[in-house]
Amino acid sequence: MSGLVLCSRLIDIHELGDERGMLAVIESNINVPFETKRIFYIYGTAEGVRRGFHAHRKTRQALVCVSGTCKVFLDNIERKTDVTLDSPTKVLILEPNDWHEMYDFSPNCVLLVLASHLYDPEDYIRDYHQFLEVYGSE
Ligand code: TYD
Numbered sequence: 001m002s003g004l005v006l007c008s009r010l011i012d013i014h015e016l017g018d019e020r021g022m023l024a025v026i027e028s029n030i031n032v033p034f035e036t037k038r039i040f041y042i043y044g045t046a047e048g049v050r051r052g053f054h055a056h057r058k059t060r061q062a063l064v065c066v067s068g069t070c071k072v073f074l075d076n077i078e079r080k081t082d083v084t085l086d087s088p089t090k091v092l093i094l095e096p097n098d099w100h101e102m103y104d105f106s107p108n109c110v111l112l113v114l115a116s117h118l119y120d121p122e123d124y125i126r127d128y129h130q131f132l133e134v135y136g137s138e
Helices: 128-135
Strands: 009-012 015-018 021-024 038-043 051-056 061-067 070-075 080-085 090-094 099-103 110-115
Touching: 051 128, 061 080, 080 090
Parallel strands: none
Antiparallel strands: 009 090, 015 021, 038 110, 051 099, 061 090, 061 110, 070 080, 070 099
16 A cells, blocks of 8 residues: 555444334445445454454455444554444444454454455455555555
């Protein structure tokens, strides 16, 4: 990548609810800024586990805890932050250059992830030194 440094951001999506319960909607290119090609979810995470430890070359992602809570450590070289996902209406947009690690999963956590690309192991940067090489000079 070159030029623009892309930054992660938290989006609050509207909660639609009535006496029957709640409903939240994520629509590609409307409240998440990409076309969703893949959906996966992380659940049943063992206590104390930290996972992720990678960035991407192309893939953008939207993360939301549809149940329970977890935290996400983010590093885009310019900035290191920790974000708490504790609501089904709080969506974290990750750019390809966001090194991310997820941790502090509650036992009931279901972390839903929408991704802009199909799964491709070549799109992953799992080595932190390589991450610095790829994104460090922007
Ligand atoms: P992994 O990338 O290790 O998870 P995390 O980064 O959250 O620690 O993924 C676990 C396994 O699932 C690994 O073998 C790759 C595989 N996988 C797919 O086959 N397709 C996918 O869309 C994802 C996200 C993972």
